[in-house]
Amino acid sequence: MQKQELSYKDTKFTVDTYWIDPLVDYEEQVDRPVVIICPGGGFKFHSDREAQPIALKFNSIGIHALVLRYQLVDDDHSVYPLSLQEMATTLNWLKTQSEHHIDLKKVILIGFSAGSQIVADFNSIMLDPEQREKIFNDELEVEPAVNVMGYPVVDMTLGWPKEDSWAMKISPDIYYWQAQEHLTKNGKPTFIWQTVTDEVVPVMNSIIYAQKMDMLKIPYEMHLFGSGSHGLSLATYVTQKPGVEKNLNDYDSKWWDLCVNWLKLQKILPKH
Template sequence: MQKQELSYEDSKFTLDTYWLDPISDFDEPVDQPLAIICPGGAFKFHSDREAQPIAMKFNAAGIHALVLHYQLIEDGKAVYPLALQEMATTLNWLKTQSESHHIDLSKVLLVGFSAGGHVVANFNSIMLNPDERKKIFTDDLEVEPAANILGYSVIDMTLGWPKDEEWSMKISSDIYYWQAQEHLTKHGKPTFIWQTVTDDTVPVMNSIIYAQKMDLLGIPYEMHLFGSGGHGLSLSTYVTKHPDGGDYNVYDAKWWELCVNWMKLQKILPKF
């Protein structure tokens, strides 16, 4: 893993980069898909459990991975719109890296967990609509994502997370950014959604309403709601298991296998 620093205007942010090396046995290098991962952390921090373990899982599937350290609530700064501007900057930066790292720019995934899923859902809703994007990002978007993956994501900040409006106002004083589903249009990309119905932090209705809006707009999606398990499961395997014994449910770990199948359906990965 290597750190990469980027900036949007006068604001700096970092990426953790997990590049796949070309296979030297091949006559020519192969361009590979890429996943941009937004970990959760309640906009207070970026959870390591949803960073490197997830990135390496994508690497094992033949996908480059980046972990985006998007804007948090700190130093009096709000999350939005800066987090969306950082994502757009990252996507445009990929174009400068495509030849050296052999990236298939037509197969870029945005992956979000919990609070990081709110960033991804908002990007899918707001930033892929050219009319809305130009209000907060004046450059062209040179690379568009092909699809999204949302894990137990915050979608609507009025549905139970955050618990109080004061924290929502710190995330953004502009309520325009609170409800990602409200701004979703036909420009949105196919999305894989998973969560547990017993999530005691982010109510499962968040996932349901985003899938419902996608359904109304005719945007392809696949949703899996598991019958047990808490919030923040990450891989839901021993790899990301908390030492106290929580965050581990062998049944919910099936989400990754289901997600790989979905990526094949979306032609991000080959079917064979």
């Protein structure tokens, strides 16, 4: 892993890069898909359980991976719109990385919990030219092909965060609070998964985004598992906090295989 420092205007941010090296015994190199990962953490921190383990999992199926260390709440900045501008900057930066053999038509955005709201808002706001031009002056040269959202925050009026004061710190502009309200037909196909017993982010967040996608006839696949806690990540021993049994859930861990199948349906991965 190498850290790459990028900037939007006068604000610097970091991207962790997990490139798959070219294979020297190939006569012709393969252009591989790339995923940009937005870990959760309630906009207070970036959860490592949803960073490197997810990146390496994507590497294992032949996909380059980046972890976007997006803007958190601090004394100088709110999360929005800067996190969306950072994502757009990262996407455009991919175009300069030809030595890594990236298939720019197969870019995946994946978010977990709070990180999923950045993905959802990007899909809603930043892929619509009229909305995007209000906050991002440059051309968006690289667009994602698909999105993946795990136990996502979509609408900050549905139960997370519990305090409006924290929501105001995330964004004093309520325009960014409800991603589903700004979704247009420009949105990309999306895979969503969550547990119906999620004790932190109400499952209605997933349902309302899927419902809006359905209304707009944007392809999606949603899996709501019957039990399981918030913040499962891979739901295996790989991402289990020591001694925390609720991080293990063999049933819910199937989300990964379901997601890989869906990426094949979307022609991000070959079927065989």
